[in-house]
Amino acid sequence: MKPAELAVMLILLPAAAVLQTLLPPLPGCLLKPPLLPGVAVYYALRRPPQRALVAALWAGVLCDGLGGVPAGVSSCCLAVVAVLLLALRRVLAADSWLTAALAGAAAAPLLAACQAAALRRQWETAPGAGVLLAALLAMAAAGAPAAVAAVAAGQTLDGWAGNLPRKKEIGSRDG
Amino acid sequence: MARWSRGWGACLGLTLLLLLFGGTRAWLHRAAREGIYPFENGVAWLRRHVLGRFVRLLEADALGARVASLEEETARLRLDALLMERIAAENRELRRQAGFGPFARGRPEPCLVLSRGGAGGWWRQVRVNKGRAHGVAVGDAVLAPEGLVGRVVDLTDNTAEVRLITDPNSRIACELAPSPPGAGVVRGILHGGGWRVGDAALPELLHVIEPLRLRYLDREAVPAPRARVVTSGLGGALPAGLTVGYLLASEVEPDGLHRVGEVAPAADLGSLRLLFVLTGAGEAR
Numbered sequence: 001m002k003p004a005e006l007a008v009m010l011i012l013l014p015a016a017a018v019l020q021t022l023l024p025p026l027p028g029c030l031l032k033p034p035l036l037p038g039v040a041v042y043y044a045l046r047r048p049p050q051r052a053l054v055a056a057l058w059a060g061v062l063c064d065g066l067g068g069v070p071a072g073v074s075s076c077c078l079a080v081v082a083v084l085l086l087a088l089r090r091v092l093a094a095d096s097w098l099t100a101a102l103a104g105a106a107a108a109p110l111l112a113a114c115q116a117a118a119l120r121r122q123w124e125t126a127p128g129a130g131v132l133l134a135a136l137l138a139m140a141a142a143g144a145p146a147a148v149a150a151v152a153a154g155q156t157l158d159g160w161a162g163n164l165p166r167k168k169e170i171g172s173r174d175g
Numbered sequence: 176m177a178r179w180s181r182g183w184g185a186c187l188g189l190t191l192l193l194l195l196f197g198g199t200r201a202w203l204h205r206a207a208r209e210g211i212y213p214f215e216n217g218v219a220w221l222r223r224h225v226l227g228r229f230v231r232l233l234e235a236d237a238l239g240a241r242v243a244s245l246e247e248e249t250a251r252l253r254l255d256a257l258l259m260e261r262i263a264a265e266n267r268e269l270r271r272q273a274g275f276g277p278f279a280r281g282r283p284e285p286c287l288v289l290s291r292g293g294a295g296g297w298w299r300q301v302r303v304n305k306g307r308a309h310g311v312a313v314g315d316a317v318l319a320p321e322g323l324v325g326r327v328v329d330l331t332d333n334t335a336e337v338r339l340i341t342d343p344n345s346r347i348a349c350e351l352a353p354s355p356p357g358a359g360v361v362r363g364i365l366h367g368g369g370w371r372v373g374d375a376a377l378p379e380l381l382h383v384i385e386p387l388r389l390r391y392l393d394r395e396a397v398p399a400p401r402a403r404v405v406t407s408g409l410g411g412a413l414p415a416g417l418t419v420g421y422l423l424a425s426e427v428e429p430d431g432l433h434r435v436g437e438v439a440p441a442a443d444l445g446s447l448r449l450l451f452v453l454t455g456a457g458e459a460r
Binding site: 014017018020021022024025029030031032036048050051053054057058061062063064065066067068069071072075115116119122123124125127 | 180183184186187190191194197200201203204205206207208210211214215218290291292293294295296297298300302328329336343344346366367
């Protein structure tokens with residue numbers, strides 16, 4: 001395990017957790033900006049598989065622990081998202097910002113839906129279908145920029161730490 | 176590369192193992208809250224000591240008048256406290272003669288609000304910077320100077336999650352004080368606000384102030400306007416007599432069995448900064 005890789009993960013995840021906790025809810029929605037799912041998307045699209053799974057599980061731990069969601073729900077959901085993205089990396093343009101945005105737009109509402117399903121048992125007064133739908137749509141809209149921001153931050157930190165492989169230089173035709 | 180993968184593989188295996196068992200899962204989640212606490216505390220410190228000083232500099236002109244007003248209020252409260260001591264002693268003696276138990280209200284522990292809504296936003300709650308290490312327990316009442324704001328629902332050593340009375344799943348046994356004439360004690364259950372987003376949506380939508388609903392009131396008892404709603408103490412969950420809010424209006428429910436009232440919270444839940452946890456009140460319940 002490269003210490004620099006672990007250090008970047010230990011910076012990204014808590015930073016995303018603190019920001020997500022301190023930021024106000026999304027306009028028109030009761031939920032917070034999905035920065036932790038964005039970090040999971042970054043690792044799933046741009047980093048090796050084991051790191052992606054570890055990041056997904058720990059992002060889930062932070063989501064559940066800081067959000068009052070039953071333990072393990074977000075970890076399972078984000079791990080499934082990470083596995084799907086890892087499997088689709090062969091066919092997706094994993095380096096593309098559009099791919100990151102779309103992945104974030106899909107992961108955030110999926111996570112919110114899983115959390116709502118898990119919380120139904122605890123709620124005496126559950127939100128109506130309209131409120132839930134509005135929340136999922138807001139999460140989809142916010143998931144895209146959150147994932148792009150997380151990817152940008154992750155790429156920057158990993159680049160500074162020397163964790164990213166150097167791109168092969170194109171050799172001169174003249175030799 | 177194989178050596179590095181072994182390290183990450185071990186990390187993955189350990190994480191999966193910790194998530195497998197309920198006890199370690201719960202420990203992980205408490206550890207997550209404790210881990211984030213220093214950062215939240217740092218931001219709260221910056222907000223109070225840096226941003227607060229900057230704001231006070233801008234409001235320097237009004238500061239003198241505010242200090243004088245606060246000094247006057249403090250002096251008046253000290254005098255009230257002196258007068259209350261005699262009344263409290265009389266109350267204790269009367270309770271002893273009547274055979275009632277001691278009237279223990281707990282010790283107010285001041286705490287700062289670190290964050291609102293957590294990382295999810297599903298619950299209308301705030302996190303405060305006092306926890307198990309400061310004598311806070313699950314179920315303790317949390318108050319602002321104006322009245323009750325919620326109850327402690329979860330704890331770590333240094334933080335506590337406070338579920339607000341505006342949370343749709345909040346239920347508090349309340350009564351009217353004073354009761355309408357000729358009605359006896361009028362009690363009901365205060366339900367938290369609904370899930371809808373308010374019309375004048377501000378970024379802090381967590382605290383949309385919509386009326387709470389005091390249900391199962393006596394149908395025949397017509398409360399006076401702005402009647403004070405206090406905790407009834409029934410069930411032992413909360414001490415009796417804590418101000419919760421004020422009754423705005425009431426009507427008979429469609430089924431005709433009970434009366435329901437709209438209650439405005441006494442505390443301004445949109446600008447919570449300094450709260451007080453009533454620790455030790457549970458020992459006398």
